[in-house]
Amino acid sequence: MGLPLIELQDIRKSYGPAAGDSAEGAESPPPAMVLRGISLKLFAGEFVAIVGASGSGKSTLMHILGCLDRPSSGRYLFEGEDVAGFDADALAWLRREAFGFVFQGYHLVPTESARENVEIPALYAGMPEAERRVRATALLERLAMGARLDHRPHQLSGGQQQRVAIARALMNGGRIILADEPTGALDSQSGAEVMKLLNELADAGHTVILITHDRNVAAQARRVIEIRDGQIVADSGGARPAISACPAAPAASRRNASHAPQASLAADLHEAARAAWRVMWSNRFRTGLTLLGIVIGVASVIAMLAVGSGSQQQVMAQFETFGVRTMFVAAREGSVRTPGAPLTLADVETVRGLANVEAVAPYIEDRVVVRRGNVDHAAEGGGTTVGFAHVLGWGVSEGLMFDEADEQRVAKVAVIGQTVRRALFADGTDPIGQDVLIDKVPFQVVGVLAAKGTSDGEDQDDRVVVPFSAAAARLFGHQNPTWIGVQVRDMEQATETAEAIETELAARRRVRDVRVWNRVEAIRVQSATARAMTMMLGLIAAISLVVGGIGVMNVMLMTVRERTREVGIRMATGARQTDILRQFMTEAVLVTSVGGTVGVAVGLLIVAALMLADVPVVFSLLASIGAFGCAVLTGLVFGFMPARNAARLDPVVALASQ
Ligand code: ADP
Numbered sequence: 001m002g003l004p005l006i007e008l009q010d011i012r013k014s015y016g017p018a019a020g021d022s023a024e025g026a027e028s029p030p031p032a033m034v035l036r037g038i039s040l041k042l043f044a045g046e047f048v049a050i051v052g053a054s055g056s057g058k059s060t061l062m063h064i065l066g067c068l069d070r071p072s073s074g075r076y077l078f079e080g081e082d083v084a085g086f087d088a089d090a091l092a093w094l095r096r097e098a099f100g101f102v103f104q105g106y107h108l109v110p111t112e113s114a115r116e117n118v119e120i121p122a123l124y125a126g127m128p129e130a131e132r133r134v135r136a137t138a139l140l141e142r143l144a145m146g147a148r149l150d151h152r153p154h155q156l157s158g159g160q161q162q163r164v165a166i167a168r169a170l171m172n173g174g175r176i177i178l179a180d181e182p183t184g185a186l187d188s189q190s191g192a193e194v195m196k197l198l199n200e201l202a203d204a205g206h207t208v209i210l211i212t213h214d215r216n217v218a219a220q221a222r223r224v225i226e227i228r229d230g231q232i233v234a235d236s237g238g239a240r241p242a243i244s245a246c247p248a249a250p251a252a253s254r255r256n257a258s259h260a261p262q263a264s265l266a267a268d269l270h271e272a273a274r275a276a277w278r279v280m281w282s283n284r285f286r287t288g289l290t291l292l293g294i295v296i297g298v299a300s301v302i303a304m305l306a307v308g309s310g311s312q313q314q315v316m317a318q319f320e321t322f323g324v325r326t327m328f329v330a331a332r333e334g335s336v337r338t339p340g341a342p343l344t345l346a347d348v349e350t351v352r353g354l355a356n357v358e359a360v361a362p363y364i365e366d367r368v369v370v371r372r373g374n375v376d377h378a379a380e381g382g383g384t385t386v387g388f389a390h391v392l393g394w395g396v397s398e399g400l401m402f403d404e405a406d407e408q409r410v411a412k413v414a415v416i417g418q419t420v421r422r423a424l425f426a427d428g429t430d431p432i433g434q435d436v437l438i439d440k441v442p443f444q445v446v447g448v449l450a451a452k453g454t455s456d457g458e459d460q461d462d463r464v465v466v467p468f469s470a471a472a473a474r475l476f477g478h479q480n481p482t483w484i485g486v487q488v489r490d491m492e493q494a495t496e497t498a499e500a501i502e503t504e505l506a507a508r509r510r511v512r513d514v515r516v517w518n519r520v521e522a523i524r525v526q527s528a529t530a531r532a533m534t535m536m537l538g539l540i541a542a543i544s545l546v547v548g549g550i551g552v553m554n555v556m557l558m559t560v561r562e563r564t565r566e567v568g569i570r571m572a573t574g575a576r577q578t579d580i581l582r583q584f585m586t587e588a589v590l591v592t593s594v595g596g597t598v599g600v601a602v603g604l605l606i607v608a609a610l611m612l613a614d615v616p617v618v619f620s621l622l623a624s625i626g627a628f629g630c631a632v633l634t635g636l637v638f639g640f641m642p643a644r645n646a647a648r649l650d651p652v653v654a655l656a657s658q
């Protein structure tokens with residue numbers, strides 16, 4: 001039974017020259033030696049008072065006893081084991097399972113209720129929520145605080161806050177209660193009540209270490225150790241073996257210190273999210289401003305990408321009527337000095353033979369009158385080859401296109417546009433197989449062209465198209481194409497191809513009078529511009545998201561600084577570094593997810609409003625999900641540094657902060 005619970009061997013503690021602020025006035029402050037060789041044995045079940053004048057080193061000693069701080073030299077044995085070998089998690093375990101702290105300044109978390117404050121140590125010990133709640137309530141009721149479970153610390157008197165702190169110290173068993181001037185800030189009556197409680201705890205078998213400057217208070221303990229200038233000058237008890245064992249020895253042993261029982265990750269996250277929400281809510285205005293940054297970022301990503309791809313699509317739609325790889329060749333109008341010569345079929349063959357030309361379609365056109373029964377309709381008449389459908393991307397929606405055989409036998413067949421069909425077949429007759437007169441020549445309708453709508457200010461559907469040979473022989477009396485449609489293979493080479501066409505035809509015709517309308521190059525340039533525009537809008541939006549992220553980081557850094565003491569309190573009650581990291585990361589991610597959600601909603605509203613205003617927009621679900629994901633990622637990335645700063649805080653330093 002000789003093994004002390006805690007044994008200190010020649011413990012020394014000095015604050016390095018870095019802490020020169022405590023020795024202002026001195027030119028070169030020597031390292032202040034605060035504890036100068038403390039050797040001490042404390043046994044389970046003892047009620048010890050450590051008494052000394054202010055500045056004698058009592059609090060420093062308590063921080064070392066409670067593993068909130070490490071000594072500069074000397075050995076600290078906890079149940080015979082040297083604490084120097086413990087890592088941060090094992091020390092957190094010790095604070096969580098073995099110690100319960102009661103401070104002069106209470107050190108409650110201001111945003112949490114009395115009951116929630118009491119629950120904190122159990123939270124880090126992984127006790128299930130329901131059990132935690134029952135135990136915290138029972139402890140507070142035992143300390144006559146049952147009526148104030150949901151009060152926040154600022155709604156409680158000093159004596160009440162100290163009772164909450166005592167309940168918190170007992171939450172995980174409180175084998176060793178470390179009380180640093182617990183009555184220091186209290187009126188005499190509340191102080192007496194707190195002392196009575198400590199006495200009762202000592203009676204119940206808890207080891208109580210009371211630190212005080214007041215000899216009368218110290219006198220209530222069963223062993224009094226006096227300390228002066230960092231040295232023990234008197235000890236009333238000496239090495240007395242313990243009589244009673246602690247009633248609530250924790251089941252876990254130090255062996256599994258680093259993997260102490262843990263609640264499930266989901267429960268942990270739930271708890272972290274709840275606490276984070278509480279903090280966000282208590283800083284509504286600031287959180288709202290931060291959120292605004294994220295909301296604007298996400299909403300602008302969604303809206304700008306929608307507008308960008310909307311205009312891109314509109315540009316493409318303008319050209320897609322006749323295929324994006326199609327250009328047109330026509331002869332220049334002749335003048336008095338340079339009489340123009342029309343295109344010929346030989347020109348068509350020349351063009352067909354050029355590199356990068358995939359297909360050609362000569363088109364001969366003039367105004368015609370189409371008649372069915374007693375209805376006359378003026379339309380564009382055209383003659384072309386079977387290449388037409390391919391080159392212009394223009395097929396039939398009903399019936400058939402005329403074919404090579406029709407071309408060979410100069411067949412009197414026609415395909416009609418939608419407008420012509422409406423004009424002549426208003427009675428609902430199926431046009432396929434019907435006869436019409438084109439400029440008084442009978443043709444049989446074999447197909448109806450797909451609708452193209454209006455392009456270049458002309459109704460493209462107001463036309464009849466017949467085989468080139470038939471148009472030449474039976475309608476127009478010549479075979480000079482009005483224009484040639486050329487489909488190129490590679491859009492990038494369009495300019496070269498256009499030049500080659502002009503050069504080759506000039507060589508053949510001995511006069512440079514053929515013009516190529518190179519819309520392919522225009523399309524390529526325009527769509528590249530539209531794409532660049534979309535990218536630029538996206539970039540601007542992404543930048544605003546990054547700016548929002550920096551706002552999050554700023555607020556998180558501020559939060560961590562403001563709540564340094566809270567971090568210290570949580571560490572003193574046994575939080576691991578990962579617990580702190582997780583808590584602050586959760587806060588950052590919660591802010592950004594809420595911001596992301598609102599941002600997506602605002603973005604959708606903007607897109608909807610633009611749609612109503614007839615602005616071409618293309619809504620992208622992927623962009624929305626991406627923007628939301630980026631927002632959350634922003635929280636993770638920009639929240640990490642502040643959260644890690646918080647997790648790396650030294651418990652004593654954090655506790656000492658204001
Ligand atoms: P007590 O609790 O007995 O009043 P403390 O242990 O708080 O005394 O402090 C003992 C001495 O150590 C004091 O002179 C104090 O100025 C000094 N001290 C305490 N903490 C620090 C610190 N973090 N840095 C430098 N000096 C410190």
Ligand code: MG
Pocket residue numbers: 058059060181
């Ligand atoms: Mg002190």
